Amino acid sequence: MGASFGGVAGGMFSAFQGFVSPESFTFWESIVVLSMVVLGGMGHIPGVILGGVLLSAFPEILRSTMGPLQMKLFGSVIVDPEVIRQLLYGLAMILIMLYRPAGLWPSPRPEERTL
Numbered sequence: 683m684g685a686s687f688g689g690v691a692g693g694m695f696s697a698f699q700g701f702v703s704p705e706s707f708t709f710w711e712s713i714v715v716l717s718m719v720v721l722g723g724m725g726h727i728p729g730v731i732l733g734g735v736l737l738s739a740f741p742e743i744l745r746s747t748m749g750p751l752q753m754k755l756f757g758s759v760i761v762d763p764e765v766i767r768q769l770l771y772g773l774a775m776i777l778i779m780l781y782r783p784a785g786l787w788p789s790p791r792p793e794e795r796t797l
Contacts, residue, residue: 717771721778723785732787741767 696702714737722733748763778785 717775721786723788726789729785729787
């Protein structure tokens with residue numbers, strides 16, 4: 683089922699782009715997708731959706747708050763919000779793996795989790 687959705691999404695992407703190559707996707711995009719799955723809960727679709735929603739909204743919140751906050755506190759932007767986002771992604775991954783290894787919304791029964 684996952685491969686079916688992936689195939690349809692890939693077909694739609696290629697139709698909209700007109701050309702697809704390995705350079706179309708960056709390493710950072712792979713990290714973001716992995717973070718969404720790990721944060722939400724591996725093997726549980728609602729958990730992955732939760733992780734996707736959180737990590738999709740997170741960069742926009744940082745972009746709109748961190749720049750003006752730094753300007754107000756320091757008079758200039760000292761650390762780029764993109765760097766702060768990468769640091770917080772790494773911190774979130776470490777904390778989730780230490781304290782909630784099954785994710786924020788894990789599968790209700792352990793036998794439903796896939797490895």
